[in-house]
Amino acid sequence: MPKNMFEKIWDHHVVAEKPGQPAVIYIDLHLVHEVTSPQAFDGLRMSKREVRRPDLTIATVDHNVPTTNRDMPIADLISRAQVEALGHNVEEFGITYFDMNSPNQGIVHVIGPELGYTQPGKTIVCGDSHTSTHGAFGALAFGIGTSEVEHVLATQTLRQVKPKTMEIRINGKLAIGVTAKDIILAVIGKIGVGGATGHVVEYTGEAIRDLSMEGRMTVCNMSIEAGARAGMVAPDEKTIEYLRNRPKVPQGEDFEVAIGKWISFKSDPAATYDTLVQLEASELAPFVTWGTNPGMVVPVTENVPHPNSFDSQVDKEAAERALQYMDLEAGKAVQDINIDRVFIGSCTNSRIEDLRAASEVVKGRSVNEKVMAMVVPGSTAIKAQAELEGLDKIFVEAGFEWRDAGCSMCLGMNPDILGPGERCASTSNRNFEGRQGPGGRTHLMSPEMAAAAAIQGHIVDIRDWNFS
Amino acid sequence: MQPYNNVTGKALPLERANVDTDQIIPAKYLKRIERTGFGAFLFDSWRKLDSGKLNPDFILNDPRYAEATIIITGPNFGSGSSREHAPWALEDYGFRTLIGSSFADIFKNNCFQNGMLPVQLTDEAVKHFMEQAKADPDYQISVDLERCLVTGADEYTAEFEIDAFRRDCLLRGLDEIGLTLEYADAISEYEVGHPIT
Numbered sequence: 001m002p003k004n005m006f007e008k009i010w011d012h013h014v015v016a017e018k019p020g021q022p023a024v025i026y027i028d029l030h031l032v033h034e035v036t037s038p039q040a041f042d043g044l045r046m047s048k049r050e051v052r053r054p055d056l057t058i059a060t061v062d063h064n065v066p067t068t069n070r071d072m073p074i075a076d077l078i079s080r081a082q083v084e085a086l087g088h089n090v091e092e093f094g095i096t097y098f099d100m101n102s103p104n105q106g107i108v109h110v111i112g113p114e115l116g117y118t119q120p121g122k123t124i125v126c127g128d129s130h131t132s133t134h135g136a137f138g139a140l141a142f143g144i145g146t147s148e149v150e151h152v153l154a155t156q157t158l159r160q161v162k163p164k165t166m167e168i169r170i171n172g173k174l175a176i177g178v179t180a181k182d183i184i185l186a187v188i189g190k191i192g193v194g195g196a197t198g199h200v201v202e203y204t205g206e207a208i209r210d211l212s213m214e215g216r217m218t219v220c221n222m223s224i225e226a227g228a229r230a231g232m233v234a235p236d237e238k239t240i241e242y243l244r245n246r247p248k249v250p251q252g253e254d255f256e257v258a259i260g261k262w263i264s265f266k267s268d269p270a271a272t273y274d275t276l277v278q279l280e281a282s283e284l285a286p287f288v289t290w291g292t293n294p295g296m297v298v299p300v301t302e303n304v305p306h307p308n309s310f311d312s313q314v315d316k317e318a319a320e321r322a323l324q325y326m327d328l329e330a331g332k333a334v335q336d337i338n339i340d341r342v343f344i345g346s347c348t349n350s351r352i353e354d355l356r357a358a359s360e361v362v363k364g365r366s367v368n369e370k371v372m373a374m375v376v377p378g379s380t381a382i383k384a385q386a387e388l389e390g391l392d393k394i395f396v397e398a399g400f401e402w403r404d405a406g407c408s409m410c411l412g413m414n415p416d417i418l419g420p421g422e423r424c425a426s427t428s429n430r431n432f433e434g435r436q437g438p439g440g441r442t443h444l445m446s447p448e449m450a451a452a453a454a455i456q457g458h459i460v461d462i463r464d465w466n467f468s
Numbered sequence: 469m470q471p472y473n474n475v476t477g478k479a480l481p482l483e484r485a486n487v488d489t490d491q492i493i494p495a496k497y498l499k500r501i502e503r504t505g506f507g508a509f510l511f512d513s514w515r516k517l518d519s520g521k522l523n524p525d526f527i528l529n530d531p532r533y534a535e536a537t538i539i540i541t542g543p544n545f546g547s548g549s550s551r552e553h554a555p556w557a558l559e560d561y562g563f564r565t566l567i568g569s570s571f572a573d574i575f576k577n578n579c580f581q582n583g584m585l586p587v588q589l590t591d592e593a594v595k596h597f598m599e600q601a602k603a604d605p606d607y608q609i610s611v612d613l614e615r616c617l618v619t620g621a622d623e624y625t626a627e628f629e630i631d632a633f634r635r636d637c638l639l640r641g642l643d644e645i646g647l648t649l650e651y652a653d654a655i656s657e658y659e660v661g662h663p664i665t
């Protein structure tokens with residue numbers, strides 16, 4: 001029987017299976033961060049259990065850490081306590097840890113691939129929904145809750161009911177100015193925020209093959225925003241070249257052996273999926289969210305929709321509430337929306353390629369005087385690389401703030417938050433009410449689009465941009 | 469884990485779709501390292517006005533529903549962030565049972581891990597219970613996990629599905645880690661046969 005990639009990885013990782021019970025699945029890599037782990041470590045201590053495979057577990061701090069003044073203790077005492085708790089826990093249980101001042105520190109989903117921990121065919125989990133990012137390498141990667149974090153720490157396995165599979169095929173080629181972010185926003189707009197619930201998605205098609213690894217990570221990252229359990233892309237030459245010589249991949253001849261194993265996880269040509277969704281890349285424009293979930297999205301050329309344009313009563317009411325929260329009128333052109341803040345960062349769009357693309361847009365220009373804009377690299381290593389390339393200077397000269405790595409204003413757990421009523425063009429993944437700060441209003445878009453919005457002070461179509 | 473006991477009680481009609489875990493509990497309350505005490509912050513930004521006063525228009529603040537122990541929700545409840553603080557906050561506040569037409573995957577798993585029951589019914593059944601609870605705050609609903617049956621005070625009944633393992637864990641309050649550790653030998657054997665690169 002031909003198998004798809006998910007089925008191959010799943011079958012490879014089944015430890016035990018009994019009818020009527022969720023399977024016991026082995027976990028190859030467990031990423032840990034400060035927010036969703038303290039209660040799990042407490043649970044281990046209370047039941048006098050050990051971490052079964054500290055060698056398959058790595059930890060870093062990202063959600064809570066400040067993006068300035070890293071040489072000082074964290075000013076917020078509760079945040080500091082949480083970061084310190086992780087420090088104690090990794091020491092007690094012998095786990096590799098990249099602390100706030102480590103050159104390897106960064107958002108978990110950025111450093112996993114960067115260091116080569118993320119590899120095709122692996123099962124990867126983290127107490128964080130955007131673990132789906134790692135699926136870009138052909139891994140089965142998904143988010144779990146704190147009780148499951150404890151379960152993996154104690155047993156290196158999880159109890160899982162086998163999900164369904166969905167193929168999302170993006171045919172053809174993207175137009176210039178249209179990015180990976182626009183593909184995934186278009187997908188969520190089409191199938192809805194619950195459209196892939198219970199499914200693992202495999203992205204296929206020419207437009208996906210054409211994406212860089214960074215772009216594939218952006219797409220897989222936001223799979224969860226369509227409700228998917230995980231998103232994945234088959235490994236190919238780009239995957240292999242990205243991984244070659246990374247610190248945690250096999251080196252030399254062992255690497256060549258690993259390639260054979262990795263590629264074997266690719267879906268068989270005759271493999272099938274429970275559901276198929278197709279999109280034509282050439283028909284896509286840059287997308288911008290107007291509402292309070294990522295499915296409330298339109299092409300930048302369109303207007304804010306009218307609640308009556310939705311079919312169901314539930315959607316109509318949701319749109320009304322969203323317009324009220326966002327302080328927007330139906331029918332307003334998206335490009336007439338003024339913004340106060342710009343955030344370039346998060347595990348969706350804070351990699352070196354994203355920073356390069358945004359810097360091309362701002363080069364030689366100035367941030368609009370009414371706008372406060374910031375760039376937060378996804379990892380300390382990306383920050384260093386960008387500085388090597390002089391990108392920091394381009395941003396700073398244009399009037400952007402250049403910060404230290406972390407989640408920052410993606411979720412506003414550290415001091416980087418929107419004020420009530422402030423409107424932000426953001427490269428992150430969630431535009432929920434209050435996500436970037438209580439009362440804050442978020443418009444999701446690509447790094448190029450966010451950069452252009454910073455310069456103009458309102459949302460613009462990047463395809464009209466005159467690159468200097 | 470506390471065993472799940474069948475409930476009979478009043479229900480809070482929370483008629484919204486795609487309620488995300490950022491609304492159930494905002495990020496600023498996730499800094500605590502304990503597992504308890506999150507109920508005070510449940511639906512914090514919907515519950516409170518900018519002035520800090522309680523929002524009288526939010527259903528959770530409606531005194532007629534003060535004794536509710538069940539929440540009836542719109543579809544895709546619990547979407548977004550994987551934070552287990554969301555079920556912790558719901559439970560701490562007094563809700564161990566949720567009724568809706570669909571729940572986000574991670575949220576659903578998190579509920580099971582905490583002895584809470586997300587009951588998935590058809591759109592039609594959810595609508596019926598929602599309308600009844602809206603019309604009459606004293607409307608009683610009984611959830612019977614052994615029989616997988618929800619019954620309203622008007623004798624309207626709806627069946628639901630749940631996998632046998634989860635149901636057993638809930639009814640007996642079983643610790644999933646303890647159960648998995650019974651497979652310790654199989655796990656060791658797997659590790660020998662499957663080296664990780």
Ligand code: SF4
Nearest residue numbers: 130346347407410411
């Ligand atoms: S950047 Fe945002 S979405 Fe990504 S892990 Fe951090 S908080 Fe979560």
